[in-house]
Amino acid sequence: MSLREPxxxxxxxxxxxxxxxxxxxxxxxxxxxLWVRGEITKVYEKGHLYVDLAGSLRSDGKRPTLNAHCWxxxxxxxxxxxxxxxxxLSEGAVVSAFGYVDLYAPSGRIGFTITxxxxxxxxxxxxxxxxxxxxxxxxEGLLEAxxxxxxxxxxxxxxxxxxxxxxxxxxxxxxLVSSGYSFDVRVVRSxxxxxxxxxQIVRALQHLGAENCDVICVVRGxxxxxxxxxxxxxxxxxxxxxxxxxxxxGIGHTGxxxxxxxxxxxxxxxxxxxxxxLVVTVREAEVRGVLQPATALLTGAAAVLDxxxxxxxxxxxxxxxxxxxxxxxxxxxxxxxxxxxxxxxRRLLESAERELGAKRQLLAAYDPQRRxxxxxxxxxxxxxxxxxxxxxxxxxxxxxxxxxxxxxxxxVEREE
Numbered sequence: 001m002s003l004r005e006p007x008x009x010x011x012x013x014x015x016x017x018x019x020x021x022x023x024x025x026x027x028x029x030x031x032x033x034l035w036v037r038g039e040i041t042k043v044y045e046k047g048h049l050y051v052d053l054a055g056s057l058r059s060d061g062k063r064p065t066l067n068a069h070c071w072x073x074x075x076x077x078x079x080x081x082x083x084x085x086x087x088x089l090s091e092g093a094v095v096s097a098f099g100y101v102d103l104y105a106p107s108g109r110i111g112f113t114i115t116x117x118x119x120x121x122x123x124x125x126x127x128x129x130x131x132x133x134x135x136x137x138x139x140e141g142l143l144e145a146x147x148x149x150x151x152x153x154x155x156x157x158x159x160x161x162x163x164x165x166x167x168x169x170x171x172x173x174x175x176l177v178s179s180g181y182s183f184d185v186r187v188v189r190s191x192x193x194x195x196x197x198x199x200q201i202v203r204a205l206q207h208l209g210a211e212n213c214d215v216i217c218v219v220r221g222x223x224x225x226x227x228x229x230x231x232x233x234x235x236x237x238x239x240x241x242x243x244x245x246x247x248x249x250g251i252g253h254t255g256x257x258x259x260x261x262x263x264x265x266x267x268x269x270x271x272x273x274x275x276x277x278l279v280v281t282v283r284e285a286e287v288r289g290v291l292q293p294a295t296a297l298l299t300g301a302a303a304v305l306d307x308x309x310x311x312x313x314x315x316x317x318x319x320x321x322x323x324x325x326x327x328x329x330x331x332x333x334x335x336x337x338x339x340x341x342x343x344x345x346r347r348l349l350e351s352a353e354r355e356l357g358a359k360r361q362l363l364a365a366y367d368p369q370r371r372x373x374x375x376x377x378x379x380x381x382x383x384x385x386x387x388x389x390x391x392x393x394x395x396x397x398x399x400x401x402x403x404x405x406x407x408x409x410x411x412v413e414r415e416e
Contacts, residue, residue: 175275
């Protein structure tokens with residue numbers, strides 16, 4: 001190894017960096033910005049945005065990395081624009097950034113200052129990932145899995161995944177409270193936006209899936225696309241599809257449709273509409289299972305009563321006519337019998353009178369008075385019995401003799 005004396009134009013390290021910075025500024029500085037595309041491998045925000053972009057694999061098997069940053073003065077505006085479009089920078093996303101090269105001499109690092117982002121490219125990337133997720137879920141049959149879940153005819157036991165006291169929560173619960181039905185709402189608190197939301201939503205679904213719920217509702221009020229991004233998360237979609245209990249969703253405003261909505265058993269355009277739909281389902285069950293049978297029963301009972309009333313009236317008229325006809329017939333019969341009795345009694349009386357006259361004449365012929373008038377007498381012994389033979393008396397016996405106008409006693413002197 002040979003030692004060489006320094007050349008008279010040897011640069012100081014600072015001078016070296018000044019030279020490099022001048023060349024970079026001349027070719028890639030503020031006045032010569034350019035587009036750089038890479039995959040986000042690390043993202044960090046603390047007022048400013050710091051992001052590492054990785055390029056494609058090189059022949060040596062390594063991926064070059066560019067340390068990029070976006071100062072708060074620019075990042076605040078870009079962040080608001082991204083949020084309005086529902087875009088969130090995250091690891092794995094491929095992004096095209098517009099900016100210029102800078103050199104930080106104290107650490108000898110070349111960086112990249114971002115001044116703009118390709119929003120359309122980001123949106124296209126998100127749409128592509130969402131479409132790929134939907135295709136995977138469809139290929140696995142998970143888009144239709146919830147459709148096969150059988151909903152209880154009267155879904156009153158409601159599991160609710162929501163952030164309590166938020167607008168979406170209040171809108172949904174308000175519909176149930178004002179319905180007049182006794183809904184049993186079991187709430188599992190969960191974040192409904194942000195990086196931690198998907199894991200919490202999944203845990204809430206798993207917890208309620210083990211409960212004896214008729215239906216599980218996932219609700220979230222309106223917000224930006226970024227706010228609703230957690231409902232496009234694959235973990236959430238799979239948790240809904242694999243849940244054994246029917247899962248209903250009411251997420252965002254009219255026009256918002258998340259992957260969670262696509263895999264759900266039933267979806268509504270807002271939490272309010274979801275509550276209304278649940279109330280309508282219970283009301284239809286009430287109409288179908290209670291009011292209609294009750295109405296049919298009342299109608300049938302009224303028809304039976306009307307028929308019975310008509311029959312009773314007819315039978316009452318029939319009975320009145322029958323009794324009247326029978327009374328008339330019996331009256332005519334009694335009149336006939338009375339007439340017959342009168343005639344027969346007269347005949348019997350006349351016959352009896354004739355017979356009595358004949359017997360009176362016959363008795364008159366045998367009247368003792370007539371015999372007494374002819375000189376007949378009745379002799380009775382001491383015993384009171386009529387004397388009909390001399391053997392019935394004894395000498396000295398006192399006898400009673402009855403004649404026509406009286407009686408007297410005699411004493412037997414002798415028998416002849």
